[in-house]
Amino acid sequence: MITKYKSNKPRHFHHGHKNKNHDHKNGEQNQINHNSKEPRLRIIPLGGCEEVGRNMTLYEYGQDIIILDMGLEFPSEDMFGIDYIIPNTDYLKGKEDRIRGVILSHGHLDHIGAAAILLEKLGNPTVIGRNMTLAMVKHRVEDYKKGTSKKLKTILIKNITDRLQLGAFQVSFFQVEHSIMDAVGVAISTPVATVIHPGDWTMERNKQTGEPVVDYSHLANLPRPSVLMLESLGAISTKQSPTSEDLRANLDQIISSAPGRVIIGTFASQVERVGWIIQISERLGKKVSLEGYSMKMNVEIAMTLGYIKCHKDTIIKSEQIGNYPDNKIVIIGTGAQGEENAALSRMLDGSHRSLRIHKTDTIILSSSIIPGNESTIQRLKDNLYRQCNNVIHGGLMDVHISGHGNRDDIAYLLKTIKPDYFIPVYGWHFMLKEAEKLAKEIGFKPENIFVADNGQVIDFDRSGGRLSTEKVPSSYVFVDGSGVTDSSNDVVLRDRKMMSEDGMIVVITTIDVKSGNLIGSPDIISRGFVYMKEHKDMIQKVRDKLRSIVRERAAGHDDDYIKNKMRHEIGQYLFQETKRRPMVLPVIIKV
């Protein structure tokens, strides 16, 4: 795979980038560029959730494809037993050798979590990202399959001013703010349009002036027409996030005044915030213990890269906590969403190998509530309040910053970058529609705003851009246990759902092949339906019904007919008795 560098210091890009077997592709590309039929830029948002483009965006121009991000999503409650969801890459089948690179905007799981599976599936294309992001991807790939991280082909973005030529795509980067180090925005130029994509972003504003801390005005000078693809999760939010200054001050105040230990639950992905907490603790002469695999891993990566700096004895192990007075201890752990098996849950239910909650602890839940987790988090709070007198959470104090810009911030970016086209992304359909309304309100041309679905192709050529009706495969790909299953495997999920509601009942009849008579009494097993022992009469009636159905068999009906009859009649009878509809599974054994 070939990349041309227009940067002044291109050499550092060659880290781990040895595979040159796609040289010819670039030749092809140039040829097509000079063709009479000029290629189009095709933009395809993909994701494993309703948030359009959340996990992956494809850019295709002629024979060249680049990919922005490879993330995963966690399943919603109706996806029984699914571990996670990855974007559908069916569209890339047979096009693997046209992939010029995978740019990773930042290290959060919804942007890098599918990389281990997808890189392998797509012929190991080169991965491009900043230090922290690449380090995290390497960890994920290694965790997925031991020894594979070494095979990863990477290009490190050493400097935000670096530029890359990936096939026909000229790629440059720009600074964005997000809750993890090394997040970058990308500007992707093609002969027909320049796409500006900040990835996930938030907008920190100067407390005095209200002006954004990061300057985006230079993005207005990129080659035209420009297309802004903007994460619009905050399109209906008018809430002003606290500044990071406020947040640090609040954390500082809580940690310094805590009468005992401080336990902070947050996302492992909030590496930046964890860094602040470590610094505050160290300044106050407190020791920090990190709890949870991903928390430890992320901090370790950040420390190795020099992003979190502290004395080596500030970080201690759980087992050492007892060696210090309570008010010298800060514990940072995962589990603020009430995740089972996370550090906080284990401390609460007594399954943590060394830590328990004390009444005098100060517990801070420094995280937002992920939609769908509300009741779990309420249960977590109840448990915390039962064991501890000082629980602090977002309902009481600003101990978290949203990682996403709000309505005002979206308007500000539109006015500052002044793109020719606006594609709101990374939100539910209704949020994108609201972002569209907002853009219209501030004077954006309605015909230049595209609200796409996952898989829907947005097309650009010299005459301009349009939202096409073409849709590439975008159904979710479920990862369940060790197997990646695709969504056509719905039947397994449907069965799980059905059994989760009213259980199932297996009715087994053994039949003498020669006589056609039933041998013995039908066997009945049920799970999740009713307590069999309490329903002996009903079970007896089921047996009677089975017997009389089997007698019909003698009349010459085949097994399928008999089984359907069992399913139907037994199902109806059980519903009439219990108002429940268990799955009825008839088995006929012939002897």
Place this chain on the structure above:
Amino acid sequence: MITKYKSNKPRHFHHGHKNKNHDHKNGEQNQINHNSKEPRLRIIPLGGCEEVGRNMTLYEYGQDIIILDMGLEFPSEDMFGIDYIIPNTDYLKGKEDRIRGVILSHGHLDHIGAAAILLEKLGNPTVIGRNMTLAMVKHRVEDYKKGTSKKLKTILIKNITDRLQLGAFQVSFFQVEHSIMDAVGVAISTPVATVIHPGDWTMERNKQTGEPVVDYSHLANLPRPSVLMLESLGAISTKQSPTSEDLRANLDQIISSAPGRVIIGTFASQVERVGWIIQISERLGKKVSLEGYSMKMNVEIAMTLGYIKCHKDTIIKSEQIGNYPDNKIVIIGTGAQGEENAALSRMLDGSHRSLRIHKTDTIILSSSIIPGNESTIQRLKDNLYRQCNNVIHGGLMDVHISGHGNRDDIAYLLKTIKPDYFIPVYGWHFMLKEAEKLAKEIGFKPENIFVADNGQVIDFDRSGGRLSTEKVPSSYVFVDGSGVTDSSNDVVLRDRKMMSEDGMIVVITTIDVKSGNLIGSPDIISRGFVYMKEHKDMIQKVRDKLRSIVRERAAGHDDDYIKNKMRHEIGQYLFQETKRRPMVLPVIIKV
């Protein structure tokens, strides 16, 4: 059942109140009152959810028991297949004839929804409530079992100044605001304490003065010591609800300026708001169609009672909607939480018999988000935005009022009523703890605040009150299909959960009793595990394993041993192959 009336006009209390067979009880009561060992007041909050006392409160004094509310709860996601949950009344077993009455504070399901089941179970005690509440309970009871509503013994609270003597309890009522007509607060006096319980309440404030519209100061004059049991759901909320004036103005503005039809999704329980919408529509010359069984029923009851007044031709049927221009139509329906089968969902998915969504409709979601429903509501919004250009919801405009007081309101009531004891209820434990903190902050005596759990007894005698360690049965009672199951039936739920995650596999081996040999090939059925057709090799391996396990049977092991071995070995093998853990159900058929 006997009640003594101290009201001046007691006669109206005799509606449907004919059963006098408990006369003697009152005698007993008096006796106990004059005993040397004076009875205590025992207060027991009960519920079918984490919100303490949400659905039912028991008051026991000597031989007398009264009950406040009999509500139901809807299950959380981990209660697979459960229809709803009712409070545990095991404590009342054998005490049925001591129940002097059931007071219903208002007509919402979480306060009356379990009445049909529990009244029957508890020997049909007399039900006490205002007009709307009693009418709604009658409907529920009749829906549950045809013909039973006539048997309902009721006492109508005709006037808020009415007083009742229920055994040793003197009961009076006071006005509260809630989102349904005829909500009342109760004051329950006993020789040892007076309990003040507003039930669910909100606080409307005068827009100019900020003063509450309803005056609670008279509650400070009740016999002491007084105990305030206060719904504290808003203990961590500082948000000021819009006034009902604001809300009406917003609805008016939207309905009058809508270019086409207006479709309003709200809770059927928001009868008061539905009344406003009908009035606004009528004034604007628009027709109103009501969609959804409970919506129609509630409005019908309110109209019968004269609480909603409109010309008889303002309300039209769905089928008549087409007879009017779009901008003359207002549709009020259930389904703002995205409930399957509710009117709004049926209009959206095309299953409503006559209504579809039009692009030009204005759709208002006039409801809060019930915790746990977030993703469902986001999906609903997405679907609405896809079909309609004008969707208005709480994220955009004040189109809903919370039915619950906030932090300031709680503080205001504490300062106004000046109770001797404070028992925050109707909230999750952490909210009650925050209400406790709030009370302390405004100077309430810490030792006079009791945060109880469901089932925990709060005790009062002449020397004062205390939170006892006694707990009466309070585990949830699940209603599932036609059967009321109790929570000890956990195994059914556990099985449902397990099957919902990785499905199940039934392995059936038929064995010749004489020889001990396997007959034919083992039968294997799986559901919700893997697609059998795609895993033929694995299934073959399972068969092989079953064969070799059956061979061991010849060595003299019994069936249980063999089944356990199958469960264990097959389970382990399947996990190793798929990383999934289906439920393994071994069946041995002997011929």
